[in-house]
Amino acid sequence: MQAVNFSQERSKFDSKTEAVGNDCLLGQIASFIESLHLSYDEVVYKIPYRNMVIMQKDKLHTAYGDVMKEVLDEDMFKNREFDN
Secondary structure, eight states: OOOOOHHHHHSOTTOSOOOOOOOSHHHHHHHHHHHHTOOHHIIIIISOHHHHHHHHHHSOOOOOSOOOOOOOHHHHHHTOOOOO
16 A cells, blocks of 8 residues: 555545645644644644544545445455355
């Protein structure tokens, strides 16, 4: 799996539009405040940066194309019968 930048994550696969900004600390603070509906105090002093990145990444958003869900091996083979 390859990491994608903010612009790639928020735009359609075949779209010519892109999200710009969020390249410096102040841009990230503004993005967290806006997208997660947090106060400046929460973003800067209370919630760890790692947690906000996870919160922003996991926030519900529109997905385009095929959406793939991760499935554990046990779940995938749980209901299958094997011929011996």
